[in-house]
Amino acid sequence: MPASVPGDAVVTVENLQTTFHTRIGPVRAVDGVSYSIGKGETLGIVGESGCGKSVTAFSLMRLIEPPGEITGGAAFLGGENILDVPEERMRELRGSRMAIIFQEPMTAFNPVLTIGYQMDEQITRHLRVSRQESRERAIEMLSLVGIPAPSERYASYPHQLSGGMRQRAMIAMALSCDPEFLIAD
Ligand SMILES: Nc1ncnc2c1ncn2[C@@H]1O[C@H](COP(=O)(O)OP(=O)(O)OP(=O)(O)O)[C@@H](O)[C@H]1O
Ligand SMILES: [Mg+2]
Structure with missing residues (x-):
């Protein structure tokens, strides 16, 4: 379901899906995550170990590596769909407009x-x-x-x-x- 998009949202994630193509079949680690965050807002995501919090984070930074793949959805930062921009543009955004504090x-x-x-x-x-x-x-x-x-x-x-x-x-x-x-x- 698409997230409702307030006009001043800084980030909007719509139906994010990330799949790992493993030998025993596809593992849908992230399956339909949607949220929207406004300026100055904090969103906490909780869930049991292995439920997909880190994979969601890595997906948004476009740091998922094979056999993982972002298989669906969109994520808007400003007007840009960061799941869709060229890798070169992503390198400009990473570390400047968006950053991650890694778990490890x-x-x-x-x-x-x-x-x-x-x-x-x-x-x-x-x-x-x-x-x-x-x-x-x-x-x-x-x-x-x-x-x-x-x-x-x-x-x-x-x-x-x-x-x-x-x-x-x-x-x-x-x-x-x-x-x-x-x-x-
Ligand atoms: N390279 C991979 N191949 C197959 N499955 C993977 C791979 N990387 C992650 N997964 C699976 O994706 C799921 C989500 O993992 P993730 O690391 O996002 O969990 P998490 O919610 O961050 O857990 P924790 O609270 O322990 O940090 C797990 O079930 C994990 O086994
Ligand atoms: Mg984690």
């Missing part, structure tokens, strides 16, 4: 690059700022999420942070370009 922080970071390098890569890709401004913004974000000694953490590799700190660093990275739509898995 190790999924978010490349283990061989420092936290700061990865945050700078994202910030300078999407915002018109110098390296120096990017560094300042990254350290400010790390500080805002409550990471002690943020300049040191900026220069750390992911494995040098505790699990909780890695989660915070991931939140800092997701927030660094001020996304309109933030998914917290």
Whole structure:
């Protein structure tokens, strides 16, 4: 059923369907998810383990890989159907207008690059700022999420942070370009 679409909705998801094509047949992990979120609104999605929350999140970020496939539905961010735009456009949207805080922080970071390098890569890709401004913004974000000694953490590799700190660093990275739509898995 299509979600009712208020005029000021930031995100509207309509009948999202994601299927995994497995050897024992298709697994319909997400089957008809619809919702709409307005500016400043938060939507909480609850459900038992394995019910499809992460697959829904990955689908909206277009991070589903084979044998998984988005098999139906639409998702509008502004006027664009993000399930339908070219991958190139998706790369512009990801990390800037929409961002995800992954359930597994190790999924978010490349283990061989420092936290700061990865945050700078994202910030300078999407915002018109110098390296120096990017560094300042990254350290400010790390500080805002409550990471002690943020300049040191900026220069750390992911494995040098505790699990909780890695989660915070991931939140800092997701927030660094001020996304309109933030998914917290
Ligand atoms: N690569 C895959 N191949 C087949 N099935 C998959 C694959 N990835 C996910 N699934 C299935 O999709 C379903 C939804 O998984 P998902 O990770 O979205 O659950 P979840 O609601 O996020 O659970 P949790 O609360 O434990 O994080 C599960 O039944 C899972 O087995
Ligand atoms: Mg999950």
